[in-house]
Amino acid sequence: MSTPTTEHLAAGRTADVAVAGLTKAYGDVVAMADVDLTIASGEFVAVVGASGCGKSTLLRILAGFERATAGTVEVGGTAVTGPGPDRGVVFQDYGLFPWLSVRENVAYGPARKKLPKAQVAELADRFIAAVGLTRFADTYPAQLSGGMQQRVAIARVLANDPSLLLMDEPFGALDALTRADLQTELKRIHTETRTTVVFVTHSIEEAVYLADRVVVMTGGASHGVPGHVQAVVPVDLPDRDVTSPAFNEVKRTISDLVHTVAAPA
Template identity: 60%
Template sequence: MRIGAIQRHAGMIDVQGVGKQYGNGTYAVKDVNLHIDSGEFLAIVGPSGCGKSTLLRMIAGFESITEGQILVETRPVSGPGPDRGVVFQDYGLFPWLTVEENIAYGPKEAGYPRSQVKELVDKYIDLVGLKLFAKKFPHELSGGMQQRVAIARVLANTPSVMLMDEPFGALDALTREQLQNQLSYIQKDLGITVVFVTHSIEEAVYLADRVVVMGDGAASGVAGNIKKIETISLDGPRDTTSVEFNRYRRDISELIHGKTAKGAASE
């Protein structure tokens, strides 16, 4: 079966005037408006504490929304749902289950027939390149392999949206680059919508169709503002050494760090 053969709902997301206010009156996110097209790869960058992970968790349904609303294909988000899969930096695998059992867990819980569960497991374990490790347990795998299992486990639930919060942040540079390339291939082949939070500007420019730049609200005292949305008009595979690539990286760095940060590379 072709990778993208299993039917998914479209993954268009609308964030409409969304805010997150805590009991003490402070805001993590305020007045965020954002439209994400179905099949788009959107990255969110910004300094620590700017609300980017909070925004991701609100889309996932893990955080309550105190102002505005978020719609996924016209359906208001009121909690977690199978249409949205989440990949975190810590892999969150069940240590007592093998690779294939971890991937099978979601479809089994959803009541899929055994034949379809096997089909899903076989497809996604092959897609992330872990067919030879199907019977291994998480502790027998490297960090990069464990993150691949985490991605396959999410995809086996056939979501329309994959939400990723610093998924490669704890990996070494070589493994991170390998998984970036693999993720880019998977996203394009499946046509799945990806919202990807990262501290790395280079990673955002390398992967995304658009990059949302959030500010820390130092001037206004309110976090969670969108300073700019940058469309990355580069064909793939993207050359990180090209003049065009580094112009995007420099411009986004200046938005985050100020005009004096021209030498900043990926923070």
Template identity: 60%
Template sequence: MTPRVRLSGVDHTYQGRSGSVQALDRTDLTIQPGEFVSVVGASGCGKTTLLRIVAGFVRATSGTVEVDGDQVTGPAPERGVVFQRPSLYPWLSVAGNVEFGLKMRRVPRAERRETARRYLELVGLADFADAAPYELSGGMQQRCQIARVLATEPSTVLMDEPFGALDALTREKLQAELRALWAAEERTVLFVTHSVEEAVLLSTRVLVMSPRPGRVILDLPIASDPADDLATLRTSPDVLAAAEKVRAAVTAIH
């Protein structure tokens, strides 16, 4: 089976006014189709740089990056990105935002409307299709962004701390919705987060990165059933033990 994502010997160095900063060091990573892989580590360890390189927003200084066997040379429709803050177009309706990527790909109007309707139902926004983005709460705007990304049917979904700016209750609700969407859609997810608990609850694997220059120092499989609800998983002995391993790895490198 061709890996969904493969990084081989990836280094990245930023050039700034005060000199160069190495963000990633000899990073190797393989993600198989359907996996949900979370990346945790201290601020500045290169988590977001890693995600942006896979997205094609940033070119690696050295090494190779492949998605579905093709070398990444820039952004592409098969890699959808969900940012920390919703990047919705204020002049479009909620449905118009979800349809936008499809419209750019010249999908016929009837088809893109039906696709938007389906994904708005999946994220619980069917009743807000005609609303303006500013009429939605922060959590609802983030669900709209997730629907917009999924509507283009990318094979890989890249998520950069998508719930980091939300209150605790909204965050827990969207975690449950994301897990259900992942189980139903069978997409490959690469998820960056600062929360150990969030990483362990949502993922099939958790990667821990070292302080800058970042490299993977722990790659931990998570044994959980996608059908399990998060309330059950929060008290699962296996999940709690995995969280302690991840937390110990993060703590050990500070």
């Protein structure tokens, strides 16, 4: 399996994310070591791997919530030194402001940028519509189902027009039907916006359905090997028919890699 190189970049696209030699230690424990990853602008990359292999650590460093112990991380050609409006983050637990309505939650970022009121309202309405919640714009998070709350969280992040969307198991708490709906919606939104996405999931099927490439991480403290990138698998499928033999072949390849724990090269 090839290691990530720029040859995976589509012709003419700029590298939106460039991670090189990324290492993260917590005290004596090296959680993640020597991660190299290049992601093209507009690409959808999924990250899979067993619990503790460093998926969330990688995401938090990309978000700027944590600093790397060693290595470099660039987003849009700029070194990441902290959180920024160019990167939007969606976690499993929605993270909405419970005291704000759906519209106010989605308008929050644009309003903070001090955009004109009419433009803030237009952005909020557009992204609430994009996730199918127009009828619920004046509702409060507590009145919504988990799936609806996660739709609001996605709309809220998109309204900030991030160049990079970071998602850590965003659908992990949802029931299977809601999850499938949101996967379809996210795929459509990505096709329309071409926002670069890094999407962490435990579901290999979800990764293969959504992503252009799947990053497989292995290792982690409980394996005595730092978490690292085991392989990067391009998903070259004509369609994403989850029942097709080709789809299941890609799933099997990734599943085998997830269960391989090898030392970093």
